[in-house]
Amino acid sequence: MTSDPPSSPPAGGPDDHPEDQVGERPPSTQPSVGRAGAIMAGGTFASRVVGLVRTAMLTGVIGTTGYAADGFTAANTLPNSFYILIAGGALNAILVPQIVRARLRPDGDEFVNRIITLSLAALFGATVLATLLAPLIVPLYYRTRSEEAIALAVVFAYVCLPQIFFYGLYTILGQVLNANGRFAGFMWAPALANVVAVVGLVVFIRMGFPQNAAPGDWTPAMIAVLAGSATLSIVAQAVCLVIPLRRMGFRYRPVWGVRGVGLGEVSNVAKWTFGSIVVSQLGFLVTSNVLTRATDLGEQAGDPTAGLAAFNPALLLVMLPHGLITVSLVTALYTRLSEAASHDDHAEVLRLHGRGLRLPSVILVPGVVLIGVLAPYVASTFFFTNTLEETKAIAIVLQGLVWMVLPMAWTYLNDRVFYAHQMTFMSFRIQCVTTGLSSLGALVASRLDPGLTAFALSLGQSCAVVVSSCVGFWVLHRMHGHIGLRGAGAMYLKLLVPAVVTALALAALIAVVLPDLGERRGVGGLVEGGLVLGVAAVVQVAVTWGVARALGVTEVAAALEPVTRRLRRG
DSSP: OOOOOOOSOOTTSGGGOTTOOTTSOOOOOOOOHHHHHHHHHHHHHHHHHHHHHHHHHHHHHHOSSSHHHHHHHHHHHHHHHHHIIIIIHHHHHHHHHHHHHHTTSTTHHHHHHHHHHHHHHHHHHHHHHHHHTHHHHHHHHOOOSOHHHHHHHHHHHHHHTTHHHHHHHHHHHHHHHHHTTOOHHHHHHHHHHHHHHHHHHHHHHHTTOOSSOOGGGOOHHHHHHHHHHHHHHHHHHHHTTHHHHHHTTOOOOOOOOOTTSSTHHHHHHHHHHHHHHHHHHHHHHHHHHHHHHHHHHHHHHTOOOOOHHHHHHHHHHHHHHIIIIIIHHHHHHHHHHHHHHHTTOHHHHHHHHHHHHHTTHHHHHHHHHHHHHTHHHHHHHHTTTSOHHHHHHHHHHHHHHGGGHHHHHHHHHHHHHHHHTTOHHHHHHHHHHHHHHHHHHHHHHHTSOHHHHHHHHHHHHHHHHHHHHHHHHHHHHHHHSOOSHHHHHHHHHHHHHHHHHHHHHHHHHHHHHOTTTTOOOHHHHHHHHHHHHHHHHHHHHHHHHHHHHHTTOHHHHHHHHHHHHHHHHO
């Protein structure tokens, strides 16, 4: 993931447009999609860059293989997993469409405040309960025969699980901002969270605590600094959104009670969203067990093996282009999709869907192919504080996982169309397909040699997302007829062929000219790898775009338009 109030009326609400009539479309107060996308892309980019620094430092502190690494990874992943399970997807699916629709209600402010009050109360209760049940929850996600490792993971979980409430608070406040066209705060807050986490890791290192420590060597001070700073970062991410909310004049007044205000529709939406999340988290449970089991088998055999602690850094690299490109653009489109769907404007929904399908491709296609082909160099460069064995573990996962970036973008876009139409039952069905196939792949991977488990599992997840995206397209085709897949497919092919040829040529050239690339560790390895990957990325994009533009891909010109406009002005 990506990555996520009191009540005077939100900016752009009914009090700002008293002339609006029920059933008519209120004037759009949203910034242009391009401007909103640029704002969010900037925040996402800053967050991802600092996040990579944080992850590189974290893997240097705890490693990417071993009991302690998997224990902290599992414990610090639980808050996000449980927040998503309890409320995350429901809040994302409900808040934006309901706040948009609230503009047409005479009691819109009270309606929104009731939803927010109920959400906060539910989050608080769930957070307390999950924290108290940490000793029972951790063994469900962390499969190992080491009692010391389990005990350490439980202590980590006690410190990390309060993050659940603040993840929820961040999503609630952020979606109020998004629904009113204020995207900057929501997208820049994670950058602040990552800065706080980096500061915590710097403190950990400067205090002279041992790195890659065994479970029995962790002291209360080490746990407090590492896990405490992780939780503090999520607190900062949520609380900082109060500033942009106050600046736009938003004030929160708690409103209790849920009967008689039309929340039945919300409940209907929420039940399917909750079902989707339950299914996805069951899939994560399988993934976590398979990966931690692979680590356990490797430790028992004395052979460090890629497991959960290697999976998460690789997933972070995969989520970088997804969050920077796909989420930024589709989030900017989502409010407009909700508005169009609420007025049954099917032509506008299809236009926005087509835009979301085509525009990200000019960057995603060459980027995904380059990362997949050069995965060992990418891992060794970004995780320059780790040993070669640890970066190889990340690269193994990355080579299987990176291919899901494109179908994940399609699935993300399709889901937002279903959410805008209040069709969360369809997202539930598609999620069942995704989770079922990825879990089947994970179970097959668990029967392989532990050294192959992480790669096979990652490749299975990529295949599962491909299938689910195809199912989503089929459903949209049944709903709307022609949705432009043939033209989009031709465009993707015109980008894919030159991207693959260029990436393979670059890999061969690097192997001949720089055979030792990636073996240098520390800052020198970062600089060397960064320079080579930077040049490779420029060549990859330039060749792919040049060939694609010659083949008639107009989206390349659209991507270059801000640059060419400035050149023309100059």
